[in-house]
Amino acid sequence: MPRKRFGKRALALAAVALLAACRTVGPDFKRPPVPPWLADWKGGSLQSLAEDPRVPRSPVTTDMWWRAFNDPVLDQLIAEAQRVNPNVLVAGLRIMEARAQLGIAGSALYPQSNLVTAGALWSGETPSESDTNAASASAGFQVGWELDFWGKFRRGVESADASYFASIAQYDDLQVLMAAQVASQYCLIRTVEARLVIARENAALQKRSLEIAERLFKGGDESELDVQQATAQYLATLATVPALEGAERQAQNALAVLLARAPGPLPEMAAESDVIPQAPLGVIVDIPADLLRRRPDVRAAELQMAAQSALIGVSKADLYPSISLFGSVGLSASSVGDPSKVLSWGLGPSVVWNVFNRGRLRNAVLVQDARFQQLYEQYQDTVLRAAREIDDAAIDFFKTGEQIILLIESVKAARRSVEIANIQYREGLADFERVLDSQRTLFGQQDILVTRQGNLTQALVSIYKAMGGGWEQGRSRPVLDDATREMMEQRSKWKEDILTAPLPAAGTDTPPTFSEREP
Numbered sequence: 001m002p003r004k005r006f007g008k009r010a011l012a013l014a015a016v017a018l019l020a021a022c023r024t025v026g027p028d029f030k031r032p033p034v035p036p037w038l039a040d041w042k043g044g045s046l047q048s049l050a051e052d053p054r055v056p057r058s059p060v061t062t063d064m065w066w067r068a069f070n071d072p073v074l075d076q077l078i079a080e081a082q083r084v085n086p087n088v089l090v091a092g093l094r095i096m097e098a099r100a101q102l103g104i105a106g107s108a109l110y111p112q113s114n115l116v117t118a119g120a121l122w123s124g125e126t127p128s129e130s131d132t133n134a135a136s137a138s139a140g141f142q143v144g145w146e147l148d149f150w151g152k153f154r155r156g157v158e159s160a161d162a163s164y165f166a167s168i169a170q171y172d173d174l175q176v177l178m179a180a181q182v183a184s185q186y187c188l189i190r191t192v193e194a195r196l197v198i199a200r201e202n203a204a205l206q207k208r209s210l211e212i213a214e215r216l217f218k219g220g221d222e223s224e225l226d227v228q229q230a231t232a233q234y235l236a237t238l239a240t241v242p243a244l245e246g247a248e249r250q251a252q253n254a255l256a257v258l259l260a261r262a263p264g265p266l267p268e269m270a271a272e273s274d275v276i277p278q279a280p281l282g283v284i285v286d287i288p289a290d291l292l293r294r295r296p297d298v299r300a301a302e303l304q305m306a307a308q309s310a311l312i313g314v315s316k317a318d319l320y321p322s323i324s325l326f327g328s329v330g331l332s333a334s335s336v337g338d339p340s341k342v343l344s345w346g347l348g349p350s351v352v353w354n355v356f357n358r359g360r361l362r363n364a365v366l367v368q369d370a371r372f373q374q375l376y377e378q379y380q381d382t383v384l385r386a387a388r389e390i391d392d393a394a395i396d397f398f399k400t401g402e403q404i405i406l407l408i409e410s411v412k413a414a415r416r417s418v419e420i421a422n423i424q425y426r427e428g429l430a431d432f433e434r435v436l437d438s439q440r441t442l443f444g445q446q447d448i449l450v451t452r453q454g455n456l457t458q459a460l461v462s463i464y465k466a467m468g469g470g471w472e473q474g475r476s477r478p479v480l481d482d483a484t485r486e487m488m489e490q491r492s493k494w495k496e497d498i499l500t501a502p503l504p505a506a507g508t509d510t511p512p513t514f515s516e517r518e519p
Contacts, residue, residue, distance in 0.1 A: 024151025025320070026313020029162075029306040034289055035380055041387065043291075045394035046463070049281065052398070061282070062469025066183050068279035073268045074186050077259065081178040082474055084260045084481075088178060091171040092479040096488075098164040099498045105160035108153040111145040138332040144350075146324040152317030159310035161511045166303035168509055171479070172296035172471035178258065180465035184458055185255040186269075187277055191454030192248040194274040195447055199240045202443040205418075206234040209435060226432040233436050237443060276453050279460060281397070292386045295468030301379040306511065308372045315365040321353035386466065393462035400456045407449040414442040475503045 066078055082088060148154055210230040216222035253263035292298055327347040354361060421438040424430035464470065478500070480488075485499045503509075 024154055024313060025316040026151070026155055027309055029158075029309040031302065032305065032376060032379055035383060038289055038292070038383065038387070043394075044387070044391040045398060046390050049394045049398045062464060062467055063472040065279075065282060065464040065469050066179060068282065069183075069277040070279075071186075071277050074183060074277065076268065077186060077255070077266075078179050078182045078470075079473075081182045081258050082175050083477060085174070085178050085258055086260055088171070088174045089480075089484070091167070091174045094167045095164070095171055095479055095503075096494075096498060098160070098167040099501070102157070102160040102164050103498075105153070105156040108156055109148060111143050136333065138330065141330075142326070142328040144324055144326045146322055149323050150317035150320045152314055152322075155310045155313035155317070158511070159307045159314065162303050162306035162310065165509055165511050166300050166307060168503060169296045169300035169303055171503075172474065173300060175471035175474040176296055176465060176468055179470035180461055182255065182258055183461045185251055185258065187454055187457045187461065188251045189248060189255065189269065190273055190276050191450065191457075192244055192251060194276055194450045194454070196241065196244050196248070197274040198443070198446045198450060199237060199244060202439070202446070203234060203237045203241070206230065206237055206439055206443075209439065210234050213432060222432065229433065229436055233440060276450070277457055278453075279457075281460060281463070291390070291467060292383055295386055295466075296471055298379075298382055298386055298468075301375070301382045303511070305372065305375045305379055308368065308375050312365060312368045312372060315361070315368045318354065318361045318364065319358065321351050324350045324352070326350055386468075389462070389466035393459055393466050397456065397459035397463060400452055400459055404449065404452050404456060407445065407452055411442070411445045411449050414438065414445045418442050472506050475506055479503065 066074055146153075210227070213222060213226045213230045217224055217227045249265075252265050252269075256263050256266060259266075293302075325347070326349075328345065330344045331341060332344070333341045417438040418435075421430055421435045425432060425435050480499055488494050488499060489496070
C-alpha cells in the first residue's frame with residue numbers, strides 16, 4: 001500500500017514538473033517600427049495647409065466631422081448608411097465569425113477528443129434443446145487531452161484573438177468609408193443641382209438674346225447669321241441640361257444603394273438646392289505618426305500581422321513531441337456466467353513525435369514566416385498609401401481653394417462683360433457676336449466655379465477620410481439588427497453572448513498579447 005501511494009505521488013509530481021516546464025515557442029509579436037520616412041514626415045501638404053493663415057479653421061472633432069456642414073439631412077443619411085449598408089453588415093458578421101473562431105481556439109486548451117460508446121447484444125441458438133439465449137450490454141467513455149507543452153494552443157488563441165480585433169478594425173474602416181462615400185455622393189448631387197440652376201439660368205438669358213435677334217431680323221435690321229449663331233448657342237447650352245439630369249440621377253442611385261434602398265431619388269432630398277455644403281477645415285492636433293496609426297485600415301493590417309506571428313509558433317510546436325493524457329472508463333454486464341457488472345478503467349500518457357516528417361514541418365514554419373513577412377510589407381504599403389491619401393487630399397483642398405478665389409473674380413468679370421456687351425450692342429458700338437461670346441464665357445466660368453466649389457467639399461471629405469475619422473460612434477451601436485440576430489439564433493442556435501456582446505470601447509481594443517514594444 002505505501003508503495004502504491006508513493007507511485008501516485010511520484011506521478012503527480014511528474015505531472016506538475018511537466019506542466020511547469022511548458023514554454024511557448026515561436027516569436028512574440030511586437031509592433032512594427034515606424035517606417036524611416038515617417039519619422040521625418042511632418043504631414044506634407046497637410047502641415048502647410050494647417051499653417052496657412054488664409055485657410056479658415058475651426059475646432060472640429062474628427063469622430064463626427066460631417067456635423068461641421070450643419071446639414072441635418074446629411075447627418076441622417078450617414079447614420080443610416082453606417083447602420084444598414086450591406087458591406088457594413090457583412091463586416092459585422094465577420095466579427096461574429098471571429099468570435100466563433102476564438103471559441104474554437106480556446107476549446108483546444110481543454111480535452112480535445114472524447115468518445116462515448118454504448119451497445120447491447122442478444123444471442124441464442126435455434127433449434128436447441130436447452131435455453132442458450134444470452135444478453136450482454138456495455139457502455140464506456142474515452143477522453144484524450146493533449147497538453148499544451150509547447151504553447152501550440154496558446155498561440156492559436158493568440159492568433160484568433162488578434163484576428164478578432166482585426167475584424168473589429170475592418171468594421172471600423174467600413175464605418176469611415178460609409179461616412180465618406182455618403183458625404184461625397186451627397187455633395188455631388190448638390191453640385192449637379194447647382195450646375196443645373198446655372199445652365200437653366202444661362203439658357204433663359206440666351207433665349208432672350210435669340211428672341212431679340214429674331215425680331216431684329218424680321219424687321220430687317222440684322223442678318224440671319226445673328227439668328228443662327230444665337231440659336232446654336234442657346235441649343236448648346238440647353239443640351240447640357242439632360243446630361244446633368246442624367247448625372248444627377250446616377251448620383252442619386254449610387255447614394256440610394258449605399259443606404260440599401262432601391263435606386264432612385266431620395267425623399268429627404270426632394271427639395272432641390274443649389275447650395276453646396278461647405279465646412280471649415282478642423283484643427284490638426286495629432287502628429288503624423290499617430291494620425292496614420294489610428295486609421296482603422298492601418299490597425300487592421302497591424303493586427304493581421306499579430307495573428308500571423310502567432311501562427312509561426314503554432315507551426316514550430318509541431319517540431320516537438322506532443323504529450324497527451326488518455327483515459328477510459330467502461331461498464332459491461334452479461335446474462336451468461338457471473339451476472340455481476342464489470343467496471344474497467346485506464347489512464348496513461350502518450351508521446352507522439354513526427355521525427356521522420358521534420359523536413360516537411362520545418363518548411364511549414366517557413367511558409368508561415370513568409371506569410372508574416374508578406375503582411376509586414378503590406379503593412380508598410382498601407383501606411384505609405386495612407387500618407388499619400390492625406391497629402392493628395394490636402395494639396396487638392398489647398399489648390400482648389402486658390403483656384404476658387406481666382407474663379408470668383410473671373411465670374412464677376414464675365415458677368416460685367418455681358419452687361420457691357422449688351423449696352424454696346426444696343427448703342428451700335430459692338431456686333432451681336434460680341435454679346436454671344438460674353439454670354440458663352442459667363443456660362444463656362446460659372447459652371448467651372450460651381451464644379452470647383454463641389455471639388456473643394458470633396459477634398460475636405462477626403463481629408464477627414466484619410467485621417468480615419470468617423471468610426472467611433474459605430475462602437476456604441478449593436479453590430480446586428482434584431483431580425484438578423486433572431487434568424488441566426490433560430491437557424492444554428494447561436495449563443496446569445498456571441499451575437500449580442502457589445503464591441504469594445506474605442507481605445508480598449510488591443511489584444512492582451514499585443515506588445516507595444518518596437519523591435
